[in-house]
Amino acid sequence: MKKFILSLLASLAMATSAFAAGGGIAWDKFPADKLNDMAALQNGAKLFVNYCLNCHSAAFMRYNRMRDIGLTDEQIKGNLMFATDKVGDLMKVSLDARQAKEWFGATPPDLTVIARSRADGAKGSGADYLYTYLRTFYRDDAKATGWNNLAFPSVGMPHVLWELQGQRIAKFEEEKDPHDASKVVHVFKGFEQVTPGKLKPEEFDSAMGDLVAYLQWMGEPVQKQRVRLGVAVLIFLGLFTFIAWRLNAAYWKDIK
Numbered sequence: 001m002k003k004f005i006l007s008l009l010a011s012l013a014m015a016t017s018a019f020a021a022g023g024g025i026a027w028d029k030f031p032a033d034k035l036n037d038m039a040a041l042q043n044g045a046k047l048f049v050n051y052c053l054n055c056h057s058a059a060f061m062r063y064n065r066m067r068d069i070g071l072t073d074e075q076i077k078g079n080l081m082f083a084t085d086k087v088g089d090l091m092k093v094s095l096d097a098r099q100a101k102e103w104f105g106a107t108p109p110d111l112t113v114i115a116r117s118r119a120d121g122a123k124g125s126g127a128d129y130l131y132t133y134l135r136t137f138y139r140d141d142a143k144a145t146g147w148n149n150l151a152f153p154s155v156g157m158p159h160v161l162w163e164l165q166g167q168r169i170a171k172f173e174e175e176k177d178p179h180d181a182s183k184v185v186h187v188f189k190g191f192e193q194v195t196p197g198k199l200k201p202e203e204f205d206s207a208m209g210d211l212v213a214y215l216q217w218m219g220e221p222v223q224k225q226r227v228r229l230g231v232a233v234l235i236f237l238g239l240f241t242f243i244a245w246r247l248n249a250a251y252w253k254d255i256k
Contacts, residue, residue, distance in 0.1 A: 025136070025150045025188065027120075030127040034213035041069040044214025047207060049080045049091075051160050052111060055100065058091035060112040061218055068221055069214075105144075105156040115216040127216045134161065134208045138170040138191060150188060165204045166197030 034040040045066055048058075063076050064087045071080075073087050081087070083094060097107045118126035133151040137159035140148035145158040150170065159165070168191040177183040199207060220226070 025132070027124040027128040027132045027151070028135070030125065030131040030212055030216075031209045032127070034209050035216060037213070038070045040210040040213050041217055042071060043207065044210035044212070044217075045069065045071070045080060047211045048111075048214050048218075049082065052211075053083070053091060053093060054160075055093065055095055055104075055108040056111045057093045057108075058112045058218060059110050061091050061221075063087050063089060063091060065221055069217065108157070111215060111218070113219040115212065116219040126219075127212050130212045130215060131208060134211065135165075135205060137162070137165070138168045139194065140170075161204075161208075162197070164197050164199045164207065165201075167194040168192060169194055 034044075063081055063084075064073065066076055066080065067073070076087055077085075083092065091112075095108070101107050115126040115130055118129040120129065123129070129151065133149060136150035137147050138150070139146065142148075143154065145156065147155075147157075147159040147162075148170070149155045149157075149159075170191055171189040172186040173189050174184045175187045177185050197204060217223075
């Protein structure tokens with residue numbers, strides 16, 4: 001256990017120095033049009049319960065809320081419920097938190113509002129981060145899990161979607177630190193596919209867009225209704241202001 005901790009700390013230090021000069025990788029833009037695509041959201045829900053819900057809970061979301069993305073109770077029960085038999089139950093997992101911390105080094109976070117919590121004003125939205133994170137895993141035998149990630153160096157989570165994407169290795173080159181000529185930094189130069197996945201690269205990217213769209217939707221299922229209601233309220237306030245202004249003018253017109 002001591003060796004594992006020392007190895008983890010050393011790997012984290014190396015990753016920090018490698019990405020410090022560039023401030024980490026830039027986040028790719030999440031295809032936001034998928035938020036309005038029911039088929040994409042339904043596929044994202046399927047990916048979520050099959051690949052994420054084994055370790056990560058969504059403890060503030062109920063299964064029956066997926067009716068809002070066009071699924072019936074029968075479809076939810078038959079295809080998306082593996083840990084409970086009540087469609088009104090919360091999306092929890094049976095994984096013990098203490099065991100998870102021992103296995104992964106940290107308790108897997110709840111994903112209900114993960115897309116909202118990972119936003120960075122300088123880099124992009126939380127959806128941009130997740131879209132980049134899910135697509136930048138690569139093989140790294142120096143890590144305990146055998147995997148590493150460009151968006152989250154030395155992450156404790158293994159690449160659970162590797163069968164879909166296949167196995168890749170990352171190519172780095174040493175270059176002089178632009179801020180200190182006596183030092184070198186590791187610069188990412190691209191991926192090399194080692195074994196193919198079940199999906200082609202463009203298909204995998206689209207699937208990750210679906211998954212992130214579902215995570216984004218799950219963080220605020222009523223977002224569309226909120227926006228529509230906000231627009232209606234603003235229109236009402238505009239009309240009310242105009243009517244009040246004209247009534248005020250009519251009331252005071254004979255007073256000089």
